[in-house]
Amino acid sequence: MFTLTMRFTLPEDTDWSTIPALMEDRARNLYVNMPGLISKAFVYDPDTREYGGNYLWERRDQIDAFLKSDIVAGARQKFGEPTYRVHRVAAYLDRGKVYVPAATATA
Numbered sequence: 001m002f003t004l005t006m007r008f009t010l011p012e013d014t015d016w017s018t019i020p021a022l023m024e025d026r027a028r029n030l031y032v033n034m035p036g037l038i039s040k041a042f043v044y045d046p047d048t049r050e051y052g053g054n055y056l057w058e059r060r061d062q063i064d065a066f067l068k069s070d071i072v073a074g075a076r077q078k079f080g081e082p083t084y085r086v087h088r089v090a091a092y093l094d095r096g097k098v099y100v101p102a103a104t105a106t107a
Helices: 016-031 060-067 070-079
Strands: 002-009 037-045 050-057 083-088 092-094 097-099
Touching (some): 002 060, 002 070, 016 037, 060 070, 060 083
Antiparallel strands (some): 002 050, 002 083, 037 050
């Protein structure tokens, strides 16, 4: 498993009251059933003008494909270059259940 943390800095005149509905729409129409995507938290912060997501993916190549996708290309065209980081996941906690990727599992 891998995480991708991605942030765009939105313009100063952004209407932040519209962002939650926009993110919900994107979740329902762009990200549901995306191959390899386990979860995504849609995040924003009007104080820092950040808009983005925290993603959990099955494999690194799926992140690479996503970063080359039309979804990211459209966001880059609209908002400019994002900042992002990719990390390996040693363990994942979801509502009290711990998941350990096979490659990092201990005996």
